[in-house]
Amino acid sequence: MSFLHILIGSSLFLPFFLGWKLGKDFFGLDFPIFFGLCLQAFLGNFILIYAKSDESKDRLKVMIGYLLFFTGLSGSFLAGKSIWLPVFWEVSTLGAVLLYFGQGFHEKAVKSVLALFLASCTSMVFIASWVFLPEGKAGYAFLMIGLLIKSAFSLAHIWYPEAHIGTPSHASASYSGLMLNLPLLLFVRYVMGWWNEIPYSHLLIPLAGVGVFIGGLASFFSKDVKKSLAYSTIEKSNLMCLFLFVASFWIASDVEEYSSLGKSFLVLFYLMLLHHSFSKTFQFLAIGYLCKKAKTNVLDLCKGVGRVSGLSSLELGFGTLSFAAIPGTIGFVAEGTLLFLISKTIDLSNLDDSVYFLLSVVLSLTGLVLGSAAHIRMYLPMVLSIPDKKLAAEIQLNKSPVPRGISTSLHAIGVSIFLIPILLIIPLFVMNRFVTCSANSAYECVNILSGNGAILANWIPAFLLTWLYKLSLISIGMTILFVSLAFFRWSHKIQKRRSWDCGNNYGGAELSIPGSVISDPVYNSFGRYFIDKRGELYFDNAVNNVLISSLGIGKLWIGKVEAGEISYYLLFSSVSFLMSLFLIIVLKLHI
Amino acid sequence: MEKLNYIILFLFFIIFPIIAGGIIRKVRARAQGRKGPPLLQNFYDLLRFLQKKPVDGFNSGFFSEVSPALVCISGILMWSIAVYEWMPFILIPFFLTLQRIGTTAFAMETGSSFGGLGTSREILLSISSEPILLISILVSQSKMQLSISFVGVIVGALFLGALMVAVLAELARPPFDDPRTHLELTMVHEAMLLEASGKTMGLFELGYQLKISTLFVLVVRIGLEHSKFADNEIAKSTENIIAFFGAILIAIIIGYWESISVRRKWAWIPEVMGITLLFILVLGTLVKL
Numbered sequence: 103m104s105f106l107h108i109l110i111g112s113s114l115f116l117p118f119f120l121g122w123k124l125g126k127d128f129f130g131l132d133f134p135i136f137f138g139l140c141l142q143a144f145l146g147n148f149i150l151i152y153a154k155s156d157e158s159k160d161r162l163k164v165m166i167g168y169l170l171f172f173t174g175l176s177g178s179f180l181a182g183k184s185i186w187l188p189v190f191w192e193v194s195t196l197g198a199v200l201l202y203f204g205q206g207f208h209e210k211a212v213k214s215v216l217a218l219f220l221a222s223c224t225s226m227v228f229i230a231s232w233v234f235l236p237e238g239k240a241g242y243a244f245l246m247i248g249l250l251i252k253s254a255f256s257l258a259h260i261w262y263p264e265a266h267i268g269t270p271s272h273a274s275a276s277y278s279g280l281m282l283n284l285p286l287l288l289f290v291r292y293v294m295g296w297w298n299e300i301p302y303s304h305l306l307i308p309l310a311g312v313g314v315f316i317g318g319l320a321s322f323f324s325k326d327v328k329k330s331l332a333y334s335t336i337e338k339s340n341l342m343c344l345f346l347f348v349a350s351f352w353i354a355s356d357v358e359e360y361s362s363l364g365k366s367f368l369v370l371f372y373l374m375l376l377h378h379s380f381s382k383t384f385q386f387l388a389i390g391y392l393c394k395k396a397k398t399n400v401l402d403l404c405k406g407v408g409r410v411s412g413l414s415s416l417e418l419g420f421g422t423l424s425f426a427a428i429p430g431t432i433g434f435v436a437e438g439t440l441l442f443l444i445s446k447t448i449d450l451s452n453l454d455d456s457v458y459f460l461l462s463v464v465l466s467l468t469g470l471v472l473g474s475a476a477h478i479r480m481y482l483p484m485v486l487s488i489p490d491k492k493l494a495a496e497i498q499l500n501k502s503p504v505p506r507g508i509s510t511s512l513h514a515i516g517v518s519i520f521l522i523p524i525l526l527i528i529p530l531f532v533m534n535r536f537v538t539c540s541a542n543s544a545y546e547c548v549n550i551l552s553g554n555g556a557i558l559a560n561w562i563p564a565f566l567l568t569w570l571y572k573l574s575l576i577s578i579g580m581t582i583l584f585v586s587l588a589f590f591r592w593s594h595k596i597q598k599r600r601s602w603d604c605g606n607n608y609g610g611a612e613l614s615i616p617g618s619v620i621s622d623p624v625y626n627s628f629g630r631y632f633i634d635k636r637g638e639l640y641f642d643n644a645v646n647n648v649l650i651s652s653l654g655i656g657k658l659w660i661g662k663v664e665a666g667e668i669s670y671y672l673l674f675s676s677v678s679f680l681m682s683l684f685l686i687i688v689l690k691l692h693i
Numbered sequence: 694m695e696k697l698n699y700i701i702l703f704l705f706f707i708i709f710p711i712i713a714g715g716i717i718r719k720v721r722a723r724a725q726g727r728k729g730p731p732l733l734q735n736f737y738d739l740l741r742f743l744q745k746k747p748v749d750g751f752n753s754g755f756f757s758e759v760s761p762a763l764v765c766i767s768g769i770l771m772w773s774i775a776v777y778e779w780m781p782f783i784l785i786p787f788f789l790t791l792q793r794i795g796t797t798a799f800a801m802e803t804g805s806s807f808g809g810l811g812t813s814r815e816i817l818l819s820i821s822s823e824p825i826l827l828i829s830i831l832v833s834q835s836k837m838q839l840s841i842s843f844v845g846v847i848v849g850a851l852f853l854g855a856l857m858v859a860v861l862a863e864l865a866r867p868p869f870d871d872p873r874t875h876l877e878l879t880m881v882h883e884a885m886l887l888e889a890s891g892k893t894m895g896l897f898e899l900g901y902q903l904k905i906s907t908l909f910v911l912v913v914r915i916g917l918e919h920s921k922f923a924d925n926e927i928a929k930s931t932e933n934i935i936a937f938f939g940a941i942l943i944a945i946i947i948g949y950w951e952s953i954s955v956r957r958k959w960a961w962i963p964e965v966m967g968i969t970l971l972f973i974l975v976l977g978t979l980v981k982l
Binding site for chain 1: 747748749750751752753754755756757758759761762763766767780781783784786787788790791794797798801802804805806809810812813814816817819820823824827828830831832834835836892893896959960962963964967974
């Protein structure tokens with residue numbers, strides 16, 4: 103088993119060497135690829151450690167699954183415009199299927215796999231079209247569509263929550279924290295330069311705002327914990343798409359004001375990706391562990407499980423604190439920078455250029471507020487409420503210490519959430535002093551170590567650099583405060599606990615609140631227009647029903663036709679033939 | 694001149710949180726025909742709390758130990774931003790969230806039904822008021838300015854009025870909640886702090902007073918910095934003095950408002966906040982155009 107771990111570990115680090123051999127410009131044009139591989143190398147390792155501790159059955163198959171998954175992702179990053187991209191893309195999907203072996207293929211797991219395959223195959227058709235089409239805006243339009251489907255973009259997000267409902271928590275963490283990065287980073291690498299050429303691409307900006315709103319809303323009202331986290335991922339993914347669209351829109355502009363903002367939004371994209379990868383991975387791993395303890399994904403039934411899980415409320419809270427954008431976390435840096443850049447956009451002289459973005463800002467801000475509240479809604483009842491006596495007794499009966507792999511992964515990722523804003527200051531400072539950039543275009547940069555100027559002048563505008571320094575300094579101060587409070591408890595230390603109970607043996611479980619108490623008051627006045635009583639989006643349900651009905655046409659046909667009725671088969675064949683003929687004639691005439 | 698400005702800011706920083714709550718209570722009492730408590734009553738209560746040892750409930754844990762200090766320190770930090778403006782106002786919502794997490798986590802950890810009830814209401818109010826607060830603060834960071842004309846004053850007053858609605862929701866004051874009553878029907882902030890006592894209670898109360906002060910000064914500063922009369926023509930020290938007295942004026946208005954206002958039903962809140970958000974968007978769009 104340790105040899106397999108080394109093999110899988112090498113699948114995380116080998117791509118760097120392969121990339122260098124293939125001549126990838128990791129600090130220039132291919133920086134998005136390098137970024138994605140770094141995230142994969144760090145987080146992938148800890149997800150693997152978690153998975154090893156979490157799975158007791160068919161562990162070997164799960165590990166092989168991860169080998170294929172990471173190899174597939176790495177190959178997709180490095181493949182470029184070649185046949186290897188669709189090949190490696192499908193290898194990663196195949197690897198993802200093996201991850202289910204640990205918990206078995208029950209009904210929900212099968213649904214998840216189907217959703218994953220559906221999205222993967224649909225996006226692959228578009229990506230394959232790009233691979234085989236000559237260079238041009240048509241090809242890049244296809245690539246863009248394929249990448250947006252895979253990144254659960256607004257209105258094409260239907261598959262994403264379904265892909266999480268039956269998935270093991272470590273696999274969910276891999277999908278959200280790593281797999282989602284691939285289409286977004288490939289967008290930066292390949293589509294950004296062509297975005298302005300693609301017709302009507304600017305209409306995607308308000309659609310991204312809609313996606314953020316839908317994601318935040320559904321996340322807040324969902325009764326299923328995994329779905330809530332999945333919709334939160336949709337919210338953040340659409341937010342990152344919004345940044346990419348805005349950056350693409352402005353980055354190549356001749357006007358300095360717009361070009362600076364475009365670069366700034368690209369930097370913001372990287373910050374948000376960093377935040378999302380770490381924080382969402384943590385959330386899926388931590389909350390997934392709690393759901394496994396409670397043996398359910400229903401939020402209300404998981405009330406108080408954190409108290410008896412063996413992990414402290416602080417250890418379980420890192421991800422929530424980051425999504426709530428608490429000062430000191432990477433979430434604070436990302437969302438603080440977002441507000442900063444929005445305020446800069448409001449001041450743009452030409453309203454026409456900012457109107458698309460400002461339209462989506464309102465929806466995005468509401469979605470962000472709801473999304474942050476969704477994480478608080480999950481954390482407070484699951485970790486701080488008093489558990490039901492039955493649940494507590496059940497967990498105590500099967501009590502075991504927290505597996506070391508699980509606590510190691512959670513600690514490593516949790517600490518990183520606070521460490522990254524502090525460490526950010528180092529590369530900003532070093533690269534600004536010692537590395538220079540000599541390329542002409544706004545977002546391409548060839549790295550030369552000559553110390554004759556600041557690299558970051560071409561990547562990060564001065565005003566943004568100053569802002570990031572300030573945020574890093576605030577983060578250092580806040581982290582010192584949190585650490586001192588957490589470890590030294592200098593403000594107050596509990597000496598003795600007293601009960602107010604006068605003989606009723608009130609333990610607290612009877613009246614402690616579940617998650618729905620937080621969302622239900624908002625449902626009646628606002629949520630009911632978008633969400634049904636089961637906590638699901640009306641839109642998603644409608645689309646799912648249409649898709650399932652359309653897939654059921656074959657069964658309908660079989661039901662209507664009796665065996666041996668040749669005339670019906672002839673009718674079906676003739677209609678299909680005529681439709682194909684019609685399509686060919688139309689295409690020929692058009693060309 | 695700069696020294697004078699620093700002295701004014703220092704006095705502003707120390708004095709206003711001590712008297713803000715007292716002004717509201719005094720004006721409310723006077724408007725209702727009562728003498729009311731002394732202006733510094735909140736300060737005396739705070740001193741009393743800080744001298745007492747807290748009593749910890751049966752279910753107390755990590756957040757019972759760290760939340761009071763977190764709430765107080767985040768209050769101090771956002772108050773310093775409002776007074777000294779050492780960072781842009783867009784950081785204030787993050788410290789508000791830190792305060793909120795500290796208070797709600799403390800409430801939930803104690804395991805009482807009131808804690809859960811207060812938490813649920815607090816989150817509802819925050820969801821309703823935060824988008825408006827964020828948009829207002831974003832506008833405050835922009836360079837938009839209104840002229841001192843009839844139209845400019847009306848638009849500015851409407852904008853600040855809408856902002857005050859969000860501030861009242863954030864502070865859980867009438868018509869959103871009644872902090873005077875400690876009844877199950879009407880508690881938000883107090884419900885979360887029912888299990889707090891002694892120094893713990895003192896730190897929470899200090900944090901709340903700092904939050905009140907921050908939001909009042911924020912409203913005044915937004916009004917001052919985005920109206921053309923507060924350009925380079927007036928000195929920074931004068932601007933700070935105007936901000937101080939402007940915040941006192943807001944406290945007086947709120948005190949009077951509370952004497953004539955009642956707490957509305959809970960289901961009304963998301964609807965009125967939604968209308969306020971639309972209103973502020975339309976107003977902002979008109980100004981930008």
